[in-house]
Amino acid sequence: GVLRLISMRFCPFAHRTRLVLAAKGIEYETVNVSLKNKPEWFFDINPLAKVPTMQHDGKIVYESLVCNEYLDQVFPGRKMLPEDPLDKARIGMLQAIFDAKILPNIYKIGRTEGEERQDAFKVFKEGLSFIEKALATSGKPFLGGDQPGYLDYSIWPWFERLPLKLGDDLKLQEAEFPKVLGWQAAMSGRSEVKTCAHALALYKANNANPDPDTGLDNSR
DSSP: OOEEEEEOTTOHHHHHHHHHHHHHTOOEEEEEOOSSSOOHHHHHHOTTOOSOEEEETTEEEESHHHHHHHHHHHSOSSOSSOSSHHHHHHHHHHHHHIIIIIHHHHHHHHHOOHHHHHHHHHHHHHHHHHHHHHHHHHTSSBTTBSSOOHHHHHHHHHHHHHHHHHTTTOOOOTTTOHHHHHHHHHHHTOHHHHHHOOOHHHHHHHHHSOOTTTTSSTTO
8 A cells, every 4th residue: 555656866857756755754665676777667667657657456657747746635644736726827837937948948958058058047047036036926935825835845855956957157146036046045954855865976977878777876
């Protein structure tokens, strides 16, 4: 009856679901897989062989946002999604902005140089301005209100890794993004975030040489 999470330690999409599991205090076991050499049995469970994938009471659930909504509906504890349809729709719209403007440009910032990198940073900040406005309008520390919710956990994994992408030459300014920077600080202090976090050096090492076992022993 214990939930099983098929994951990869450094995958930000799996990180989303680990955050919700930790926040709701759900007992689970983890099976970590290599995404470079996916085991054959994984395709039998999930035709896409993507993480996160969950097995629960004989059921299979996959895709990170689907997993998180399932966990919120099935398990007790504080709710990650609001009941009000409009509030839920607003979260969905902010998620769409993150997917369209913020996430792809975080990756682009990390792999480009010069003017192309600066252009990606500009579009990234355009998307981030919607998060800034949402936090300013609500007056709350988190997108979920007084505590993190569905959207906070959905976008956090990329903000945890953001310093690696921005490097020394790009920086979010306090004058432009006071609420987002406050949100980052508040999220960093959360116990569930600390439980699921890895050091930036481990993320960097895994980016250079993807290996799900990075950092598990002193030889790595």
